[in-house]
Structures are given as structure tokens and as C-alpha cells.
Amino acid sequence: MLSQQIIDQLQPYDFDRLAHKEKDGRRRLRLIALAHLKEGKSCSEVGAALRVTRHAVMRWVQWFTAGGVARLAGMPHDWSTQRLAKEQEEAFRQAVEQLQRERGGGRVRGEDIRQLLALRFGVAYSLNGVYDLLKRLNMVWISVRAVSPCADPVAQSEFKKKLLHPGARRIAPEHCA
Incomplete structure (x- = not known):
């Protein structure tokens, strides 16, 4: 009552x-x-x-x-004030691309981007929120595998030459036979 x-x-x-x-x-x-x-x-x-x-x-x-x-x-919802400002979107895009370039091997994960947003831009996002932000900015969060730091470009080039040599006998994969 x-x-x-x-x-x-x-x-x-x-x-x-x-x-x-x-x-x-x-x-x-x-x-x-x-x-x-x-x-x-x-x-x-x-x-x-x-x-x-x-x-x-x-x-x-x-x-x-x-x-x-x-x-x-x-x-009022707290998360509505935690969004990345429109003015910061281009700086965020560049920061993510720079993070990918600086990465020697492996790929940038959603958690890495979440930490970047918190430290550099002062906004707190959940992991799902990070992926939603990337989608809204037309950024693909799944990237191609980065070049391994152990990779030998010369050896890879030689391998490709031997594999594609015109006189070499080609063996069809089992699933294609």
C-alpha cells in the first residue's frame, strides 16, 4: 500500500x-x-x-x-554517453589501421580494439559494442592472416616457381579426381 x-x-x-x-x-x-x-x-x-x-x-x-x-x-542510459563521438570516428579508423600495421604477427582482436577505445578515446565499449561500431563504420574486423615474422619470402618464391613450373607434373588433389 x-x-x-x-x-x-x-x-x-x-x-x-x-x-x-x-x-x-x-x-x-x-x-x-x-x-x-x-x-x-x-x-x-x-x-x-x-x-x-x-x-x-x-x-x-x-x-x-x-x-x-x-x-x-x-x-537516462549510461551507455548513451559512452559512445565514440562522430568527430573521432576517422581518428579511430586510422588508429585501428595503425594497430594492424604495427602488429608483427597475428591479427588485431576485438579485445585489442576495446582496449584502444578505452585508453586512447576514453570510451568504454563491450566486446559486442566494438563489433557493432566496426560494422557501423564499414570496417571488417575479420582480417586476412598477417604475414608471419618467421616467413621467408625468398623460400616462398622458390616454392611457387617449382610448383608452377610448366614441365612439372601436376598431381590433381584426391577430391577432384
Whole structure:
């Protein structure tokens, strides 16, 4: 049951009229919930009537008591402020390409890029968020295998010459025969 102080806070508002004018469905539902509470229904009854949990109704009451009707729009999300700024996207693209060039062997992983974003750009991304960012910037995160530091280009060239020599007998792979 709601305290008398909360019920008194609800009295000056015409939640039915506010809900009727509201275009956002989530906010409208919250206003209807408060209208039911103002009529004396419990949070459980309101939750059952609106097909939400009583905890959701109690959370909406807390939001209302903390910030009034304007607060019913919802909670601001922390992750919306953690995004890479549009102005930094080109610098980020160059930093990833530089990281790939500096890598002697192996490839740049999503975790490497996540750490780059945190240290160099001051934004915290999840691993999935990193991949979403790369996709949004049309960067392919799966790259070709880098050249091994142990590779011998001369030996590879000689191997290719012997393999493709016109007089050499070619053996068809088993799966093609």
C-alpha cells in the first residue's frame, strides 16, 4: 500500500487527461498506472490490470516522487554517453589501421580494439559494442592472416616457381579426381 504522502502527491494531477494527450506508449502506460493508484488501487492490482509487474509500478511511483511527471519518461542510459563521438570516428579508423600495421604477427582482436577505445578515446565499449561500431563504420574486423615474422619470402618464391613450373607434373588433389 502506498503511503499517504505519496497519495497526496498524486492528487493535484489529472493523469487520465495527461495519458490521453501522451504520444509515447510507455509513458502513457505509466500515467495510467498513476491514475489507478490515485483512485486507491494497490500496486499489485494496477500491475495485474496493466499486465506489468508490481515492481514496475513501484519503480514508476519512485520516479514520479523523485522528479514529477517529467521523470516518467524513463531513466537516462549510461551507455548513451559512452559512445565514440562522430568527430573521432576517422581518428579511430586510422588508429585501428595503425594497430594492424604495427602488429608483427597475428591479427588485431576485438579485445585489442576495446582496449584502444578505452585508453586512447576514453570510451568504454563491450566486446559486442566494438563489433557493432566496426560494422557501423564499414570496417571488417575479420582480417586476412598477417604475414608471419618467421616467413621467408625468398623460400616462398622458390616454392611457387617449382610448383608452377610448366614441365612439372601436376598431381590433381584426391577430391577432384
